[in-house]
Amino acid sequence: MIGFNLKEKIKELKKKNKPIPAEIFDLGIAFWLINPDEKEYTGEYLVPKYLHKEFDPSTSSGQGFSEEVLEELKKYAEDKLAEFEMKHVFYDLEMPLLKVLADMEINGIGLNKKKLADLDKQISKKISELVQKIYKEAGEIFNINSPKQLSDILFNKLNISIKGLKKTSTGAISTNIETLEALKNEHEIIGLILEYREIFKLQSTYIKPFQELVAKDGRIHTNYLQTGTVTGRLSSENPNMQNIPGGTELSDKFRGCFEAEKGYEFISFDYSQIELRVLASLSGDPKMIDAFKRDLDIHKMTAAQVNNVPLDKVTPEMRSFAKTLNFGVVYGMGFVAFAKASGLPAAEAKKFIAEYFDDFKEIKKWQEKVKEEARKNCFVSNLNGRRRWLLNIISSSQFLASQSEREAINMPVQSLAADILKISMVKVYDYLVKRGWNNDQVRMLLTIHDELLFEVKSDIIKKVRADISEIMESAFKLSVPLKVSVETGKTWGEIK
């Protein structure tokens, strides 16, 4: 089978109980591997661009192209995949993943519509109460959702001081959370706005649209985009199931509306600190490797290192800075951003970062090596050959070149972590099929970057828990162990 968006074709075959062809060549995915920041991965876009031929909707294939054109495009892609050493990642990872994603999308996740409607009512009441309070504090009615109008009320009418406040790209005073948080003690209205923002977002982005998106089977069926990122991660749309809020009272109530079918439970498997483990492994940094081998609290360990104190002298505050730093390093954070994120003065922040790289010398070296390679090749790749082009890394614009450098040092880490999850998905799928459990006793539902969520018949949950943990922890060999944490619940709200 050759073509575009073969996931949809596989879904059709599955729904009709027809066999899936053994040989699958998805042209969009092939071109995505060759260049992950192409504008589109459709035939309409790729055929004219790479074959210099017109898109012709009148052809017999019904796809707008003849079989010959598809073959020609396949030939082009095959050659490039071979040249770039991407055949393995294409044939052994991305193509096998298609059927896994197809099943996940067909499965969907159960959403209790009535529970959600009740939550909607509760939220609506809270919102109108907050709106009235905000109008009263402002002394007039305005559109709270308009940053422009809100800014006018706060900084012109209520005369809240604007000194030192961040501006947006167009020069207006920002009204984002970070800015408002700093003004919390300046006026009663700020706290109300913050509260309003949180629950309005919950309602407008999640509660309202999700009620519309519940299918006839009572479930939400997302669409996974296999060509949606430049790093190899998956993305999710209509709805995006990878940014469901959690951790607050109301957002956990929203998560609580996702329910396992009767007789089933949710079980989630979460790779613990996978990006930092990948970084430790890629860089070969002895201290970080040792910490993971001994299963230490990595943020605490980092805190001890950069503060030059023993582990038992690490304060919660020191650990918190170290955590920000650990994540920041993966992303190429500068001292200004670290200062903001940590609340430290810029000079202190600078010292912290210097100390970090002095302690974890191999990480610094590795990052320099990656940047050099990127400058030499104008691309970076990960252990599996996945590649990202970084044409701006030799730009004369300092800003653009630096941005490419940050993208360069992030890519091998984020993309290998993404591959490890994809490898797990395929392996777990094969395991479930072999057992005869797939889509029946066990359903793979969601993939959220470092996490897999399943719905499992309660009577086999112990076995499944042990087996999937084992599969995931042994999915890829790093020089540090992979660790998976597991949680179960009757609703998604009971998890984590």
Next chain:
DNA sequence: CGCATACGCGCC
């Protein structure tokens, strides 16, 4: 009126 952009914010 639809569409693109700016802004803001949810997640890993």
Next chain:
DNA sequence: AAACGGCGCGTTTGCG
């Protein structure tokens, strides 16, 4: 002096 990587989506606003 500033610049944290990767996404999708809702609302407002200005433009044609």
